[in-house]
Amino acid sequence: MKLLHTSDWHLGLESWVGSKSVDRLEETKMALLDLVQVAEQEKVDLILVTGDVLHSRVSPKIDALSLLSDVLGRFSSIAHTFLVLGNHDWQGLKAWKNLPIKNLTVVDHPEQIDLKDFRLFFLPYTDPQRLLGATEDPMSVVGDYLNNFLVKVRNQIDEKKINILSGHLLIEGLIESDKEIALGVQIKKSVIPTGLNYVALGHIHNNSIVQQSPITCYAGSPIALDFGEEQDTKGAFIVEFENNKTYLHRVDTAHKKLKTFKMRDYSEASLEFLTKQLRDFDGYARVIFEGPASNEIRKYLMENFECVVKVEFRTDGKTVDAPSMTRQKIDVIDLYRAYVRGRFGKLEEPMVNLVERLFKEVDEDQTTQS
Ligand SMILES: [Mn+2]
Structure with a gap:
């Protein structure tokens, strides 16, 4: 069998x-x-x-x-x-x-x-x-x-x-x-x-x-x-x-390769090296630079290379310009707490938990995780 x-x-x-x-x-x-x-x-x-x-x-x-x-x-x-x-x-x-x-x-x-x-x-x-x-x-x-x-x-x-x-x-x-x-x-x-x-x-x-x-x-x-x-x-x-x-x-199963290209900086030499690699790559690419965000660099890569789907910039290992889903969610919950406290004086935790759960549910629908 x-x-x-x-x-x-x-x-x-x-x-x-x-x-x-x-x-x-x-x-x-x-x-x-x-x-x-x-x-x-x-x-x-x-x-x-x-x-x-x-x-x-x-x-x-x-x-x-x-x-x-x-x-x-x-x-x-x-x-x-x-x-x-x-x-x-x-x-x-x-x-x-x-x-x-x-x-x-x-x-x-x-x-x-x-x-x-x-x-x-x-x-x-x-x-x-x-x-x-x-x-x-x-x-x-x-x-x-x-x-x-x-x-x-x-x-x-x-x-x-x-x-x-x-x-x-x-x-x-x-x-x-x-x-x-x-x-x-x-x-x-x-x-x-x-x-x-x-x-x-x-x-x-x-x-x-x-x-x-x-x-x-x-x-x-x-x-x-x-x-x-x-x-x-x-x-x-x-x-x-x-x-x-x-x-x-x-x-x-045949599928497109996904690959992250990590770059230490966006000097001319780095970009030249990256360009060569991206030209030969036929999957979906994410490029991560160490350094402050640059819209020009992002635009250049996104528009000139079909394979590039994401460009990120990081300093000290943290992404600079794309706040993570988790951080956004916590902010919203904090705002909700502040709102309820201001409006009603006291906070009911079960209600906060419910709101948090609903956010999670919305999140779950958007994430690609498992
Ligand atoms: Mn699942």
């Missing part, structure tokens, strides 16, 4: 808005059509798509939805296809459950499904805010909820079958602290039942193997979505099961 595991397509993503907007749909389409071909050639028995197929949770573009339905249609004509919803996924996808499409199952809540030789356990993204309402510590409630589900999985493992857990979640310790902005609940590697034959995960964009027992993998996104992913491997996994053994094959 064989399966294809793919994830985090983020269809509808428009990158580098406000600097040089690039619609990434065509690039992702090519990568996904490659995967359709692989699924066909390998004659897979099952296809697992582990979430974040759309980029915008609130208002996905028609083009993105139409490519999504096209690709899912192609996949489900090859083998039974499961779509496990992620944190970016548009809630409207839940309505697709009602369409009687042969070989396509949309999974929006934890469940167990038996299919052919497979016993499948599904764990879509659990939103601490949406599912549980306001509690004192939603994170720990969801943590318990996930751990309880995994205990159930352990008890339901059937040794005569191929047991697979398929989810959209974050394993603890995989993201460096500076990248961690409201990424939600994490689980420990150790709570994943060892009796499983494969664990198919979505959320992290790097095609990676998390652990060997049980074999746990993030399929990652088919293309490099942002500069934080320059070093990532992009692709999917073909997973083969034979005589109680699991074999993993990595499938690479």
Whole structure:
């Protein structure tokens, strides 16, 4: 038996808005059509798509939805296809459950499904805010909820079958602290039942193997979505099961390279060197200079090199001219506090927390992170 595991397509993503907007749909389409071909050639028995197929949770573009339905249609004509919803996924996808499409199952809540030789356990993204309402510590409630589900999985493992857990979640310790902005609940590697034959995960964009027992993998996104992913491997996994053994094959997907060019200054010599490199580069480039911001330099690079999508200036390692999302958000919350104090005299923390949460939600929709 064989399966294809793919994830985090983020269809509808428009990158580098406000600097040089690039619609990434065509690039992702090519990568996904490659995967359709692989699924066909390998004659897979099952296809697992582990979430974040759309980029915008609130208002996905028609083009993105139409490519999504096209690709899912192609996949489900090859083998039974499961779509496990992620944190970016548009809630409207839940309505697709009602369409009687042969070989396509949309999974929006934890469940167990038996299919052919497979016993499948599904764990879509659990939103601490949406599912549980306001509690004192939603994170720990969801943590318990996930751990309880995994205990159930352990008890339901059937040794005569191929047991697979398929989810959209974050394993603890995989993201460096500076990248961690409201990424939600994490689980420990150790709570994943060892009796499983494969664990198919979505959320992290790097095609990676998390652990060997049980074999746990993030399929990652088919293309490099942002500069934080320059070093990532992009692709999917073909997973083969034979005589109680699991074999993993990595499938690479063709995609544009993303590269950051770090320059110490913008002297003539530096610019000449940079120009040569940019001329030969056929991906998306970000240029970072050490030094004060210069609009002239930015304009020159952005207008003369199609590949340049972002120009930044830093002094002492800090970006000078582009305030980060986090800083903006904190400012707004501070302003809100000041406003409430001035207007009503006292501050109700739960209300501030709610406002902060709403901002996070808006943020989450805009960020390319996982
Ligand atoms: Mn995600």
